[in-house]
Amino acid sequence: MQPVLQAKGLRFCYEADKPALDGVSLDIFAGERIAVLGPNGAGKSTLFLCLTGVLAPDGGEIVLHGQTVGRKGRKRLCEHVGVVFQNADDQIIASTVAAEVSFGPMNLRLPRDEVARRVDNALDYMDLQAFRARPPHDLSGGEKKRVTIADMLAMQSEVLLLDEPFASLDPAGSERLEAVLARLSDEGRTLLIATHDMDFALRWATRAVVFAGGSVLADGAPQAVLADDTVLRRAQLRRPLLMEVWDTLRERGLAPADAPCPVSAGALARLLDGRAD
Numbered sequence: 001m002q003p004v005l006q007a008k009g010l011r012f013c014y015e016a017d018k019p020a021l022d023g024v025s026l027d028i029f030a031g032e033r034i035a036v037l038g039p040n041g042a043g044k045s046t047l048f049l050c051l052t053g054v055l056a057p058d059g060g061e062i063v064l065h066g067q068t069v070g071r072k073g074r075k076r077l078c079e080h081v082g083v084v085f086q087n088a089d090d091q092i093i094a095s096t097v098a099a100e101v102s103f104g105p106m107n108l109r110l111p112r113d114e115v116a117r118r119v120d121n122a123l124d125y126m127d128l129q130a131f132r133a134r135p136p137h138d139l140s141g142g143e144k145k146r147v148t149i150a151d152m153l154a155m156q157s158e159v160l161l162l163d164e165p166f167a168s169l170d171p172a173g174s175e176r177l178e179a180v181l182a183r184l185s186d187e188g189r190t191l192l193i194a195t196h197d198m199d200f201a202l203r204w205a206t207r208a209v210v211f212a213g214g215s216v217l218a219d220g221a222p223q224a225v226l227a228d229d230t231v232l233r234r235a236q237l238r239r240p241l242l243m244e245v246w247d248t249l250r251e252r253g254l255a256p257a258d259a260p261c262p263v264s265a266g267a268l269a270r271l272l273d274g275r276a277d
């Protein structure tokens, strides 16, 4: 199967001889849910900026559907790859929420009624209809974050990159976002989420990619990567809480020794009740 999007030996320096990305290679396949993990400064945001065409890599290449994206082809990336930046203020430009969310689809030169339909859908998805006439800059951090997610949804891109999307959301907002992510995944979108939330990564991801010092340190199934103490130590990450609980239950003989760690509290309850997932 051909990857949707590939990074091949990507290199990017903000300052000479200090690579923020130092030979990053990643094959991203349709429908994957990838948790991008690593300490601050590991290069996660820089990778996202390169993959959406905001930054042009200094070395290596980006390949979209098997075709190398050259400097002139970066617009193609914007059309196929949507992004939610870490800081909503870096992304918001329009004077009302509705204008903000319509900006991307208008740039695609879509018919007016299609733009209106996409804006309505995106505002419904993010529970923002009541905010549509409000200036985005007057909204709270979490509300602004929801606007930038609506921006991304309205583009209907096939690959979606979200950089720490839960950072400014309250618990209800986080729950809503997780439901939106599940829906997007069910619709077949490919999702990459940079996060420090290891419990979310275990629960949600089909693949975990760990960055450290501008390179990929580990790439594989979350249940294996997130249990690898060497990787966790080198990337200054902590084990998901559920893995700690699972180890304790196994040490006490309260859980089967050979079963893999369940990925959610519900799956743990079912396993302890003797019901398979």
Ligand code: ADP
Pocket: 014, 015, 019, 020, 038, 039, 040, 041, 042, 043, 044, 045, 046, 047
């Ligand atoms: P992460 O998203 O994993 O926290 P970043 O991609 O933001 O990592 O940063 C990677 C490296 O690039 C860090 O050393 C960071 O200090 C540096 N960096 C990021 N943005 C800039 C910038 N605009 N100017 C100079 N250096 C930067």
